[in-house]
Amino acid sequence: MTAAxxxxxxxxxxxxxxxxxxxxxxxxxVGLAILxxxxxxxxxxxxxxxxxxxxxxxxxxxxxxxxxxxRHVGVTVARVAAGFAFGVAAGTILGAITGYxxxxxxxxDPTLQALRxxxxxxxxxxxxxxxxxxxxxxITLIAVGVFFPVYLGVMGAVVSVDRKIVEVGRVFRxxxxxxxxxxxxxxxxxxxxxxxxxxxxxxxxxxxxxxxxGASEGLGYLLVDGQQLGxxxxxxxxxxxFAVIGKTTDWILSAAAAPFLRWEDRYGAKS
Amino acid sequence: xxxxISHVGKTYANLVRALDGISLDVAPGEIVAVVGGSGCGKSTxxxxxxxxxxxxxxxxxxxxxxxxxxxxxxxxxxxxxxxLPWLTVAGNVGFGLADRPKAERAERVARQLDRVGLTDKxxxxxxxxxxxxxxxxxxxxxxxxxxxxxxxxxxFSALDAFTRVDLQDHLLDxxxxxxxxxxxxxxxxxxxxxxxxxxxxxxxxPGRVFAEIEIDLARPRDRQSAAYDFAKRRVMxxxxxxxxxxxxxxxxETTSDHGSAMWW
Numbered sequence: 001m002t003a004a005x006x007x008x009x010x011x012x013x014x015x016x017x018x019x020x021x022x023x024x025x026x027x028x029x030v031g032l033a034i035l036x037x038x039x040x041x042x043x044x045x046x047x048x049x050x051x052x053x054x055x056x057x058x059x060x061x062x063x064x065x066x067x068x069x070x071r072h073v074g075v076t077v078a079r080v081a082a083g084f085a086f087g088v089a090a091g092t093i094l095g096a097i098t099g100y101x102x103x104x105x106x107x108x109d110p111t112l113q114a115l116r117x118x119x120x121x122x123x124x125x126x127x128x129x130x131x132x133x134x135x136x137x138x139i140t141l142i143a144v145g146v147f148f149p150v151y152l153g154v155m156g157a158v159v160s161v162d163r164k165i166v167e168v169g170r171v172f173r174x175x176x177x178x179x180x181x182x183x184x185x186x187x188x189x190x191x192x193x194x195x196x197x198x199x200x201x202x203x204x205x206x207x208x209x210x211x212x213x214g215a216s217e218g219l220g221y222l223l224v225d226g227q228q229l230g231x232x233x234x235x236x237x238x239x240x241x242f243a244v245i246g247k248t249t250d251w252i253l254s255a256a257a258a259p260f261l262r263w264e265d266r267y268g269a270k271s
Numbered sequence: 272x273x274x275x276i277s278h279v280g281k282t283y284a285n286l287v288r289a290l291d292g293i294s295l296d297v298a299p300g301e302i303v304a305v306v307g308g309s310g311c312g313k314s315t316x317x318x319x320x321x322x323x324x325x326x327x328x329x330x331x332x333x334x335x336x337x338x339x340x341x342x343x344x345x346x347x348x349x350x351x352x353x354x355l356p357w358l359t360v361a362g363n364v365g366f367g368l369a370d371r372p373k374a375e376r377a378e379r380v381a382r383q384l385d386r387v388g389l390t391d392k393x394x395x396x397x398x399x400x401x402x403x404x405x406x407x408x409x410x411x412x413x414x415x416x417x418x419x420x421x422x423x424x425x426x427f428s429a430l431d432a433f434t435r436v437d438l439q440d441h442l443l444d445x446x447x448x449x450x451x452x453x454x455x456x457x458x459x460x461x462x463x464x465x466x467x468x469x470x471x472x473x474x475x476x477p478g479r480v481f482a483e484i485e486i487d488l489a490r491p492r493d494r495q496s497a498a499y500d501f502a503k504r505r506v507m508x509x510x511x512x513x514x515x516x517x518x519x520x521x522x523x524e525t526t527s528d529h530g531s532a533m534w535w
Contacts, residue, residue, distance in 0.1 A: 167323060168353050171341050172367045172416075182369070186357040263357045263396045 051233040056240065059233040063222075073241060076207055076218040079135070080249075083142025084203045088196065090143070091150025095195075098151075099158025100180070109155070116148045121209050128214075138210035145206035146199040153195020157188035190264055193257040197250055204246045272299055272334045272344065272419040274320070274452055280328035280477075281315055289315045291477035293329070299419070300450040304463035305471045306506065308514050312478025313456045317424050320454060321347045333420065346418035346451075350425040352405035354397040354412075360384070361393040364411045383415045386445065403434035407441070414445060420452040427462065436494075439465050443490065460510070464502050465492055472506065474513035481513040 033053045040047035047055065063069035094112070098105040123144060124137075131137040161184055169183040211220020219238045226234035274297040281290040289312040297303050305313045318324040320331050322341040331338040333345065354363045365380040384390045387407040397405060406426060413421055426442075427435040439462060446453060457463050463470045467486055474481040486502050493499060 164349070164351065164353050165355065167349075168355065168366075170323060171321065171347055173341050173343065182366075183355070186355070189357070263398070 049232055051236060055233045056236050059231075059237045060241070063234075063237065069241070072217055072219050072222055072238075073245065076211065076220065077245065079138055079210070079218065080142060080200075080203045080207050082135075083139045083206070084146050084200060086139065086143035087146025087199060087203065088150050091147045091195075091199065092154055092192075095151040095154025096158060096180075096184075099155040100184070105155070105159075112148075112151065116152075120144050120206065124209070124213055133214055138207070138215070141210045142203050142206045145202040149198040149202060150195045153191055153198070154188065157191035157195070158184060161187045189257075190261055193254065193261065196257075197253055200249060200253060201246070204242065204249075208242070272452070273297065274420055274454070275332045275335075276316075276320065276329075277332075278329035279316070279319060279326045279331060281312070281319060281324070282327045288477035290319075290326070291479055293478070293480055295471060295480065297420075297452055297454060299452055301469065302446065302453040302455070302467045303469050303471060304467035305454065305456045305473060306458065306460060306463050306510065307473030307478070307481075308475055308510070309458065311473040311475035311513075313473055314424050315478065316473075317347070317422050317454065317456050320420075321345060321422050323347075343416070344419040345422065346413035346416055346420070347422040347424065348406070348409050348413050348426045350428055352397070352402075352409040354400075354405055354408055356397050359394050359396060360389060360400070360408050363397065363408055364415055366412055367416045379415055383411045386414075386448070387411045387441070401434075402430050403438060406430065406438065410442065410445065414451075417449065418451055420454065423453065423455045425456055425458065428458065435459075435462070436465075440491070442466065460503055460506050461494070463506060464488075464499060465494065470506050472509040472513050474515075482509040484509060 036047075036050070037052045037054060039045055040052040051059075060069065063072075094108065098108050098112075120141065124141060127137040127140050131140060165187060166179070166183060169179045174182060207218070208220045208223070211218040212224055215221045215224075219242055222238040223235055226232065226238065274295075276293055276295040276297075279290060279293045280288070282288045293316060295303070305316065307313050315324070319326050320338065322331075322338045322345065325339055333342060336342075338345070354360075355366065358366065361380050361384065364383055365376050368376045368379060371379075381390070381393075384393055387410060389404060389407060389411070392400065392404065392408075397408070400408065406429075410426070423442075427438050430438065442453075443466065453466070455463070455466055464486055470484045470486060471480055472482040472484065473479065484502070484505055488496075488498055488502065
């Protein structure tokens with residue numbers, strides 16, 4: 001009973017801060033949108049090339065009413081999800097192996113670093129030749145984009161695990177698998193979450209590239225369609241949707257990881 | 272279990288000779304303190320005994336069983352607590368008992384935490400502990416495995432003077448429970464005399480045993496007594512000679528010289 005009391009008391013304060021803090025971050029974009037809306041309404045601009053928020057909203061509503069928006073969003077999210085899954089799996093496994101063993105690092109890392117320096121969009125013609133113009137080539141491109149940050153993050157984190165902590169594992173005579181599970185994985189988890197988040201960010205970037213280069217559905221297709229038919233409101237609407245889903249998925253990822261990182265002792269960590 | 276260190280030498284890959292011809296036998300339940308100037312290889316010696324490193328000459332054995340890798344009967348406490356930050360205090364203390372049934376583990380962890388006076392910290396993250404508390408958790412994590420030999424590498428050197436004295440007494444109290452063999456590396460002469468039955472003075476480059484001094488004082492030891500003072504001056508004189516410097520301490524002199532206790 002007594003333990004619940006302080007929690008209930010302090011529960012008030014954070015809920016206020018929970019609204020106040022994001023509100024501050026929203027001030028700039030919302031303010032600019034309102035200013036632009038006013039400018040168009042007052043006739044300072046016709047808003048043809050840069051549509052005001054009301055017109056973008058109307059486009060979104062229209063697309064949603066026709067069921068188009070949901071379909072395009074669904075297709076794009078599915079592509080990112082598939083590409084992200086493959087990229088993360090490959091990046092994690094290869095990153096862990098090259099981080100753990102110096103031999104495989106010397107063997108594999110130079111090649112992977114060389115591949116990394118190729119702008120990933122340059123793969124598109126080849127992927128289309130190899131895999132066709134449908135889903136496989138798009139998902140592969142996204143997976144390639146996701147792979148490198150995850151690979152680098154995992155390898156870097158495993159290599160830089162504190163030798164002193166690893167020695168604790170040795171003192172307790174952990175086997176190789178136990179060492180990975182009980183020492184290395186928990187130790188790299190904070191860096192891994194950051195790697196996943198940058199991987200996801202690149203995943204969203206690459207899905208646009210993939211969809212711009214020939215797709216019949218997806219948010220990227222909405223962009224191309226808007227350009228070709230001269231509908232800037234549709235382009236901006238698609239961009240806004242990208243921003244919202246990108247931010248949301250990133251938030252889901254970090255929220256899902258947060259319970260596992262409560263132990264962290266870092267600048268900016270909430271107690 | 273008797274710990275035998277025989278003719279142990281360690282030469283690193285860069286040809287630095289850290290240790291040369293160290294021989295030392297430690298009886299079961301004995302407390303040995305290893306002191307010496309910095310760079311005399313005392314920590315290297317401890318790592319060889321722990322099995323974390325291997326000697327390049329000679330060997331270390333526990334009851335005839337050669338130590339080439341960490342041994343279940345040998346525990347070690349490092350200079351830093353080295354707690355795993357992602358485990359709670361209880362999780363850290365029970366780290367070595369992962370293969371035991373949950374009930375047994377919980378019971379032993381609770382008992383060990385009680386023994387080091389940290390029951391109320393069981394569910395706290397290591398980052399929330401003070402230096403002294405963290406080192407007590409590290410000692411608990413080693414002792415819960417019921418080691419026959421516990422190695423301590425300058426365990427209290429990072430702590431303030433009050434906490435250090437406190438933990439020295441606490442360590443002796445814990446030692447009295449099961450009387451494991453203790454090998455304590457320290458650069459604090461007081462610490463060596465409070466704790467040890469025998470003080471091994473090492474000299475540097477390469478590390479060798481310079482002198483062994485029996486400390487035949489009853490426990491608990493009175494840090495103010497004349498006998499304590501005398502033992503301390505013997506150790507400090509040996510240390511001075513081990514560094515081949517002009518003796519600043521006359522071990523027959525009766526006036527104490529507390530200031531020189533911190534000459535390093």
